[in-house]
Amino acid sequence: MRTIVLLSLLPGILSAQILPAQTPSPSPPQQKDLFGRETPQGAIYQFLEACHARNYTKAQRYLDLRNMSPAAQAKNGPELARQLEDLLDDTPFDITTLSRNPEGDLADNLAANQERIGIFGTGGQSIELQLERVQLGNLKVWLVSAASVSLIPKAHQLIHEMPFESKLPQALVTTELFDTPVWRWIALILAGVVIRFAADALSWALTTAIRPFPGMAHFRGPLRALIAIAAFRAVLEMVPTATLSRLFLERTLGMLLSLAFAWAGAVAIDLIIARWHSRLDPRMQAVSYSVLPLFKQVFKVLVFLIAVLSVVSAWGYNTSTILAGLGVGGLAVALAAQKTIENLFGGISVIGDRPVLVGDFCRFGDRVGTVANIGLRSTRIRTLDRTIVSIPNGQFSAMELENFSVRDKMWFHPTLSLRRDTTSDQISKVLSSVEELLKHHPKVEVGSLPVRLIGFGQYSLNVEVFAYVSTPDFDEFLTLQQELLIKILHAVEDAGTAFAIPVQESVQSHQDTKVPQPGPQPA
Numbered sequence: 282m283r284t285i286v287l288l289s290l291l292p293g294i295l296s297a298q299i300l301p302a303q304t305p306s307p308s309p310p311q312q313k314d315l316f317g318r319e320t321p322q323g324a325i326y327q328f329l330e331a332c333h334a335r336n337y338t339k340a341q342r343y344l345d346l347r348n349m350s351p352a353a354q355a356k357n358g359p360e361l362a363r364q365l366e367d368l369l370d371d372t373p374f375d376i377t378t379l380s381r382n383p384e385g386d387l388a389d390n391l392a393a394n395q396e397r398i399g400i401f402g403t404g405g406q407s408i409e410l411q412l413e414r415v416q417l418g419n420l421k422v423w424l425v426s427a428a429s430v431s432l433i434p435k436a437h438q439l440i441h442e443m444p445f446e447s448k449l450p451q452a453l454v455t456t457e458l459f460d461t462p463v464w465r466w467i468a469l470i471l472a473g474v475v476i477r478f479a480a481d482a483l484s485w486a487l488t489t490a491i492r493p494f495p496g497m498a499h500f501r502g503p504l505r506a507l508i509a510i511a512a513f514r515a516v517l518e519m520v521p522t523a524t525l526s527r528l529f530l531e532r533t534l535g536m537l538l539s540l541a542f543a544w545a546g547a548v549a550i551d552l553i554i555a556r557w558h559s560r561l562d563p564r565m566q567a568v569s570y571s572v573l574p575l576f577k578q579v580f581k582v583l584v585f586l587i588a589v590l591s592v593v594s595a596w597g598y599n600t601s602t603i604l605a606g607l608g609v610g611g612l613a614v615a616l617a618a619q620k621t622i623e624n625l626f627g628g629i630s631v632i633g634d635r636p637v638l639v640g641d642f643c644r645f646g647d648r649v650g651t652v653a654n655i656g657l658r659s660t661r662i663r664t665l666d667r668t669i670v671s672i673p674n675g676q677f678s679a680m681e682l683e684n685f686s687v688r689d690k691m692w693f694h695p696t697l698s699l700r701r702d703t704t705s706d707q708i709s710k711v712l713s714s715v716e717e718l719l720k721h722h723p724k725v726e727v728g729s730l731p732v733r734l735i736g737f738g739q740y741s742l743n744v745e746v747f748a749y750v751s752t753p754d755f756d757e758f759l760t761l762q763q764e765l766l767i768k769i770l771h772a773v774e775d776a777g778t779a780f781a782i783p784v785q786e787s788v789q790s791h792q793d794t795k796v797p798q799p800g801p802q803p804a
Contacts, residue, residue, distance in 0.1 A: 316342055318422035321386075321396040321412050322379035322597075325369070328425075329376075329525050332366035333460050340366070345415060345424040361430060364437040368410075370460055370523040371440050374399050377528065381597045385414065385423070396423065401436045408436040460523035472516040480509040499552060503545035510538045536592050543588035547581045627674030631655060641686035642755075645677070649685075690726065690749045691758045693765065698741035703778040708734060708742060714772035719748050724761055726751055741781030 313319070316339075317327040328343035341358030344365070349357065368374075378399075380386040385396045394414040400407050410433070413426035425433075446454050446464075453464035484505035488497045514534055521527055554577045594600045637643050641652050643662075650664040660677045662670045672680075699711065716732045719725050726749040735745045746769070750761050773779065 312419055314420050314422050316422075318343065318424065319383050320379075320381050321423050322376060322381050324412060324423040325376055325379055325398065326525070328362070329366065329369065332362060333523075333525065337362045343424060344430050345413060345427040346430065348427050361433050364433050365410075365425065366460075367440060368401060368433070368437055369399075372399075372401055373518070373521055374401075374524055375527075376524055377531070379412075383421075385412075395426070398425070398429070402439050406439060408432050408439070410436065459526045461526055465520050465522055468520045469513075469516065469522075472520070473513060476509050476512045476516070480505045480512065483508055499548045500545060503541050503548060506537070506541040506544065510534055510541060532592075532596060535595070536589070539588040539592045540585065543585045546584040550577055550580050550584070627676075627678040630678045631660065631674055636682045637684050638686075641684050643685060644683040645672070645680050685755075686753075688753050690751050690753065691755070693725070693746065693748045693750050693762060695746050695766065695769075696735075697744040697746065697769065697773070698738065698781045699744060699773065700779055700781045701738075701740055701742065703742055707776045707778045708744075710776040711744065711773055711778065714776065715744075715746065715769055718765070718768050718772060719746070722765070724751050725749070725765070738781075740783045 316324075318324040324343055328340055331337070331340040331343075337359035340362035341354065344358065344361060346354045346358055346361075369376075380396060385393070387393065389397055391397060391411070396412040396414075398410040398412055400409045402408055410429040411426045412423045412429075414421055414423050446462075449464055453467070454462050456463045458466055484501050487504060488501045491497050514531075517527065517530060517534075522530065590600045631637075637652050637655075639652050639655060643649065643652065645662065648662075648664060648670070650662040650670065652660065653663045653669060654661045655674075657674070659671045659673050662672065664670055697711070697715075699708070703711075712732050712734065716727075719727050719731050728747065731748050732744060732746055734742065736743050750758050752758055752761065
């Protein structure tokens with residue numbers, strides 16, 4: 282890995298050494314407005330922030346007061362800012378309708394340097410206020426236009442109390458929390474409590490009414506959340522809070538709505554995985570206990586991540602930076618855990634390809650054993666010595682695996698070594714007897730020539746038997762094999778011959794040994 286990285290960087294290093302150093306021409310720094318007036322939405326947001334901090338001297342900087350004298354600006358500017366604050370906070374003004382583009386909304390049928398704040402009025406009277414992009418020194422900023430500034434006092438007179446506010450204690454109306462009368466917060470809290478129980482009852486009724494659909498009871502939680510969010514959003518329209526507070530509440534409701542849909546998606550994933558799990562082979566424990574839970578969690582995380590990023594993107598934040606950070610972090614983790622990832626994908630390969638399953642008897646490499654467990658990191662096999670061998674999945678997936686448990690029948694293939702002095706008639710009788718035995722056995726499958734003489738050995742005549750025993754059970758095969766071998770032994774005995782036994786003879790040479798000859802002995 283390090284070699285690949287160095288090779289990829291080598292052309293850049295060489296070019297840096299060969300080419301002369303060039304000093305890039307400094308680009309003029311882009312000036313930013315200290316008051317955040319680059320976009321229409323940013324200008325109004327910062328204006329309201331200044332007003333809620335009771336800094337009306339700063340707030341008047343968001344109004345185009347250039348037609349006034351400095352003395353008139355100092356006298357009337359803060360009051361105009363306060364009136365515009367009341368107008369925006371006490372009416373259903375939605376700040377999210379303003380553009381976040383420095384150029385403004387080019388599709389609002391207004392001049393390129395104009396942006397509509399809103400239309401305010403009741404009882405047939407309406408006043409439209411606008412923003413205008415003006416040049417202040419080296420900066421282009423958005424300000425409440427001079428024409429709209431002159432209309433602020435008139436628009437402020439159109440604000441009226443709600444009919445029942447006069448019947449409430451004045452302390453609840455005049456006392457404000459986050460620039461919103463206290464009675465509105467109380468109303469929202471009471472509405473939230475009522476909505477909580479109403480949504481619970483309504484979700485129960487709906488899921489009960491459509492009970493014939495499988496798994497509908499599992500959607501009761503997401504459905505209750507969706508009903509509650511929709512109802513509270515409707516109440517918020519009837520009892521609006523101050524603009525910035527309403528922006529926070531609306532964004533919170535939007536995030537909760539997206540998470541509620543993600544919750545419903547997670548429930549659907551659970552139901553799909555559970556249905557898939559119920560149809561799996563019971564021996565596929567690796568899929569049941571490793572892959573399915575992993576995939577389920579991955580899919581759930583993706584669903585919730587998409588839900589959160591979609592809302593954050595709708596708020597105007599750049600989600601590409603977040604995704605780039607996740608990509609870099611994922612690359613760093615991948616480089617630091619190469620072996621772990623190799624074993625993970627090896628496990629997924631073994632589980633997906635299914636060369637063996639839990640409980641299968643197999644040969645792996647030069648060893649045999651029974652698969653005890655297939656995990657995401659390693660596979661454990663119980664050998665004939667009753668020990669457990671753990672093999673990393675990266676290695677196990679590359680091994681040559683022979684699965685004995687998937688056999689539909691077993692090969693019966695003994696070689697009969699008859700005595701070297703067996704006659705041709707005895708050979709013919711053995712061949713015909715064994716063939717007849719195999720063809721009439723109900724559990725044996727044979728071809729056209731299951732028994733044949735295959736050669737002359739040094740000590741024997743070799744007869745090959747080629748047949749299949751129709752059973753996948755190894756214990757039953759051993760029983761039938763024993764039965765067939767005994768009957769073959771009887772057939773050989775009935776033919777008057779026997780199996781060859783290799784005999785090694787040693788011959789000793791007696792050289793230089795004098796054997797006495799019979800004859801007369803000397804006196």
